[in-house]
Amino acid sequence: MTTIEAFAGPLSGYRRVVIKIGSALLVEGRGTLKRGWMESVAADVARLRASGAGVLLVSSGAIAMGRGVLKLPKGRLKLEDSQAAAAVGQIALARAWAEVLGDHGITAGQILLTLGDTEERRRYLNGRATIGKLLKLGAVPVINENDTVATTEIRYGDNDRLAARVAAMMGADLLVLLSDIDGLYTAPPQADPDARLIPVIDRITPEIEAMAGGAASELSRGGMKTKIDAGKIATVAGAAMIIASGKVAAPLSRIDAGGPHSLFRPEASPVTARKAWIVGHIDAPGVLTIDAGAVKALKQGRSLLPPGVTRVDGDFHRGDTVIVVDEAGNELARGLVAYDAVDARRIRGQNSAVIETILGAPGRTEMIHRDDLVLKGDLGD
């Protein structure tokens, strides 16, 4: 048996790595998978595992693959069409991954996630346990969004952020986004000859965000913007992120050999997994405006109580993530709200004795408990 050469460069030393693979890398023509390329990635995965890392793949390509097979029109697909395309594409995609990984003696396990699986605490803990078990058993989870049942309102929509949520959920220390670009450039490289690749990004500043622009290709949903969003989710949770091109064979070997890529460093003191989960929410359906007294209490590490809430916007349920702003609209914190929006509106500005009368039952007194609250300062900004 030949021994697999472990990575010794930029990809060495990681414990748990999530690799996101974009649709355009996997599918060509009218729905053909690039089998040879997938084989090279499987060999890279074997090397990464030989370097001591557990590996998870977040693979796009179901819709791109299925639309070709079903001969659906070019351009943006209607929701029902993309759901049907995903059903056809996912089965072939998962099978192909199982086969190419199997050639290296690696077992693959398919996981299809819907938004609620990472956004709702109970389902999140459940998903984490299943994926954790697969890793413990030595398998490679192959993850995608469950596009056949995802609807517009309840979807990640792009696998960049899905992969970042998975990286945070699983306590990964590295997220690799393989796409059709070498990394983050100072300006769009097609348009600006002076554009430079930024090799290391210490922090995602507004300047970095401005460089990301918006463009996405027809096959994949995420442009550079969703990659930066993914970077925020991952780095806050303590994972580094690498953006590199997957348009070459063995793209991970190329990164490790010093090939072009951008590395986003993780936050030096990441918040706890639970707080990272709270701030990484894809959607925050509500906004609570609070008065000066409550701002002070929050800054002292106290809970947000109903009397300090002056305004409630949005439609949310108990347990959803909401944004907390001051009277001037500046974001101060995010947290898991303890009441549905209807009740939050009824009890805002009230003290606990009155709240009991309003709700007709003793409720919890906090609007957001301090354990469920993440101040902006906690994230180092």
Ligand code: GLU
């Ligand atoms: N989940 C989609 C698919 O498998 C891809 C989303 C994306 O391109 O980011 O087709």
